[in-house]
Amino acid sequence: MAAKKSVTIEINSEIRDALIEEGARDAYKCYQCGKCSSICPWFQVGTYEFPVHRLGEETLLGLLASSEEKDELAREVDKIYRCVGCEACIDQCPLGVNIPKILRAARRILVDFGSYPETLKSVVQKLRNVANPLGESPERRGDWSSELNVPNYDSRLEYLYFSGCLPAYDVRLKKVANATVRLLQLAGVTFGILGEKENCCGEAVRRIGAEKVYQELTKRNIEVFNAVGVKKIITTSPHCYTTFKKEYPDFGGVFEVFHITQILARLIVEKKIVPQKAFKKKVVYHDPCTLGRQNSIYEEPRIVLRSIPELELVEVENFNHNLSVCCGAGSGGLWQDWQRDERIAEVRVNQLLATGAEVIAVACPYCLQMFEETIKSMGKTTPVLSVSEILYEACGEVF
Amino acid sequence: MEIVVCIKRVPQTAEAEVKVDPSGRDIVKDRLTFDINEADSYALEQAILLKEKYGGSVTAISLGPAEAEDTLRIALAKGADNALRIKEEDFTPLDGYKTALILYNIIKDLKYNVILTGCIATDDGYSQVGPIIAELLGIPHATLVTELEIKDEKAEVVRELEGGLLERLEINLPALFAVQTGINEPRYASLLAIRRAAKKEIKTLGGADIQGEVKSLSVLEKLYVPPVERRAEILSGSMDEISEKLVQIIKEKGLL
Numbered sequence: 001m002a003a004k005k006s007v008t009i010e011i012n013s014e015i016r017d018a019l020i021e022e023g024a025r026d027a028y029k030c031y032q033c034g035k036c037s038s039i040c041p042w043f044q045v046g047t048y049e050f051p052v053h054r055l056g057e058e059t060l061l062g063l064l065a066s067s068e069e070k071d072e073l074a075r076e077v078d079k080i081y082r083c084v085g086c087e088a089c090i091d092q093c094p095l096g097v098n099i100p101k102i103l104r105a106a107r108r109i110l111v112d113f114g115s116y117p118e119t120l121k122s123v124v125q126k127l128r129n130v131a132n133p134l135g136e137s138p139e140r141r142g143d144w145s146s147e148l149n150v151p152n153y154d155s156r157l158e159y160l161y162f163s164g165c166l167p168a169y170d171v172r173l174k175k176v177a178n179a180t181v182r183l184l185q186l187a188g189v190t191f192g193i194l195g196e197k198e199n200c201c202g203e204a205v206r207r208i209g210a211e212k213v214y215q216e217l218t219k220r221n222i223e224v225f226n227a228v229g230v231k232k233i234i235t236t237s238p239h240c241y242t243t244f245k246k247e248y249p250d251f252g253g254v255f256e257v258f259h260i261t262q263i264l265a266r267l268i269v270e271k272k273i274v275p276q277k278a279f280k281k282k283v284v285y286h287d288p289c290t291l292g293r294q295n296s297i298y299e300e301p302r303i304v305l306r307s308i309p310e311l312e313l314v315e316v317e318n319f320n321h322n323l324s325v326c327c328g329a330g331s332g333g334l335w336q337d338w339q340r341d342e343r344i345a346e347v348r349v350n351q352l353l354a355t356g357a358e359v360i361a362v363a364c365p366y367c368l369q370m371f372e373e374t375i376k377s378m379g380k381t382t383p384v385l386s387v388s389e390i391l392y393e394a395c396g397e398v399f
Numbered sequence: 400m401e402i403v404v405c406i407k408r409v410p411q412t413a414e415a416e417v418k419v420d421p422s423g424r425d426i427v428k429d430r431l432t433f434d435i436n437e438a439d440s441y442a443l444e445q446a447i448l449l450k451e452k453y454g455g456s457v458t459a460i461s462l463g464p465a466e467a468e469d470t471l472r473i474a475l476a477k478g479a480d481n482a483l484r485i486k487e488e489d490f491t492p493l494d495g496y497k498t499a500l501i502l503y504n505i506i507k508d509l510k511y512n513v514i515l516t517g518c519i520a521t522d523d524g525y526s527q528v529g530p531i532i533a534e535l536l537g538i539p540h541a542t543l544v545t546e547l548e549i550k551d552e553k554a555e556v557v558r559e560l561e562g563g564l565l566e567r568l569e570i571n572l573p574a575l576f577a578v579q580t581g582i583n584e585p586r587y588a589s590l591l592a593i594r595r596a597a598k599k600e601i602k603t604l605g606g607a608d609i610q611g612e613v614k615s616l617s618v619l620e621k622l623y624v625p626p627v628e629r630r631a632e633i634l635s636g637s638m639d640e641i642s643e644k645l646v647q648i649i650k651e652k653g654l655l
């Protein structure tokens with residue numbers, strides 16, 4: 001008979017309590033059924049084992065990131081930063097356990113002690129310093145709009161258009177902001193921007209665990225919004241959308257928030273935008289986690305795409321709508337340098353390309369950047385376009 | 400083995416927009432993040448590695464404002480046994496010499512076999528503090544250390560020289576080593592250690608604890624952003640012409 005092995009685990013209630021205090025209360029709900037692990041994008045990546053179903057228990061035992069051995073601890077911290085906040089686990093969990101929030105509790109403590117990946121430290125640094133993750137100068141935040149004739153927001157205008165960081169600075173993403181603005185102008189929507197007064201919404205930095213920097217940005221934005229009398233906001237990014245809508249109210253910032261696809265779908269239904277030029281391509285739409293699963297905006301982007309003459313809209317088999325797989329950029333993932341065979345984006349790109357689509361349509365700046373870079377690194381050339389860009393082209397306009 | 404490591408809390412400026420404040424002698428810091436000075440974080444790791452290998456204890460010292468206690472707490476969480484803050488507010492303004500003199504006054508009464516510092520601070524970039532402490536204590540030192548092993552009361556040290564050369568030295572202990580970044584891989588602090596560190600005491604010392612006069616040897620007059628020199632030149636012509644011109648310029652500048 002084989003000898004029985006016994007393992008002693010010391011429960012550390014102090015760590016458990018500290019994590020609960022930082023927001024990990026959901027750990028109590030988990031009964032380790034394992035559904036989360038099987039829906040997590042890392043499961044599909046297959047080269048990195050991410051036992052999501054054990055995180056709740058590890059929290060309650062106070063075992064999270066607590067190894068006394070240097071290399072093991074490095075692996076544990078890496079694990080805590082593997083979650084890309086896609087919330088597929090929450091969606092599938094029978095009890096709705098919020099795993100990313102549990103991990104965020106650990107991240108907050110680690111960030112306070114500078115014990116988190118250097119690449120993310122640099123992002124936090126830049127967000128605190130210049131209010132964007134690219135380290136670009138705040139004075140140049142409005143430059144993208146210089147040839148577009150967009151006024152600065154004042155309360156006579158209906159909407160504030162909040163471009164977000166990547167569309168404000170990134171050469172490729174500026175085109176998305178451009179198309180968006182021109183479509184709104186075409187439809188006669190009155191709106192303005194904040195230019196250099198716009199700060200990052202803080203979504204990513206909060207999910208990285210740098211709560212203080214997040215709150216600084218939030219308070220600054222709310223002040224700016226209130227000072228110019230903002231009531232309705234249109235965002236390019238689902239990440240800004242979700243933050244303004246669900247998190248700013250906790251800090252006294254209550255606004256009516258719209259994702260650009262909601263506005264465009266309405267303008268199409270109201271016939272204020274009528275795409276007339278054919279876009280004769282097979283297009284697959286990728287549901288961004290933060291827009292779809294996290295905010296139930298599934299139909300609006302599809303309404304826009306379906307309104308375009310001769311565009312053939314296709315869906316990824318099985319993994320569409322709430323089962324869409326993350327691009328891997330959320331919760332700091334955009335800045336992580338995981339190995340080539342450990343990339344969530346590649347899994348998703350393969351699913352998207354398997355549809356035979358000629359164009360990948362996205363509704364989130366992160367997805368766009370992630371997919372474009374990944375497709376390039378895979379030696380492929382399929383274009384990735386935002387819903388706004390495709391619609392703009394179908395309105396007979398080119399950049 | 401008794402190890403003392405000097406660490407500094409500095410603003411992270413590598414990727415930041417840096418502006419000079421109205422006094423003209425400091426930078427605007429309200430939008431900067433602070434962390435342990437990069438080279439000091441390697442010095443701290445080296446201290447912990449030495450302790451893990453040879454036993455003994457690590458004392459981390461920081462001459463800094465109250466917030467430097469955050470940095471000392473990180474040191475405790477990573478494995479330092481004692482932490483000591485010297486109140487910067489009692490001594491400002493500081494130059495490299497005065498900083499070293501104050502640290503010397505404290506360290507001389509501690510037990511030590513090895514003293515570690517970073518080889519440069521990313522804020523003022525003096526690179527003076529380590530060597531001056533060693534001189535004042537009358538012990539040997541090595542700077543830009545990239546390898547450090549202890550053998551029979553002696554340290555075997557590799558240090559960087561110019562032009563990619565390395566120098567191997569054998570140094571008698573006690574000694575001071577100003578370590579270069581990359582000498583090791585700094586660790587994370589675990590949640591467990593962070594909780595423990597939260598309860599440990601950080602000793603503070605101030606002006607009253609230092610005997611004698613400590614004076615600066617230099618005064619910071621003015622801080623300014625170097626004027627941008629417009630030296631960019633765009634070469635035009637065919638590929639051959641451009642290459643020709645380029646070679647000429649390189650020769651003229653004595654680069655070849």
Ligand code: SF4
Pocket residue numbers: 029030031032033034035036037052053054056089092093094095096097099
């Ligand atoms: S699906 Fe929910 S209950 Fe099941 S293991 Fe995951 S978190 Fe726990």
Ligand code: SF4
Pocket residue numbers: 036039040041042052082083084085086087088089090099100
């Ligand atoms: S949020 Fe997404 S990445 Fe994070 S654990 Fe859940 S399924 Fe995995």
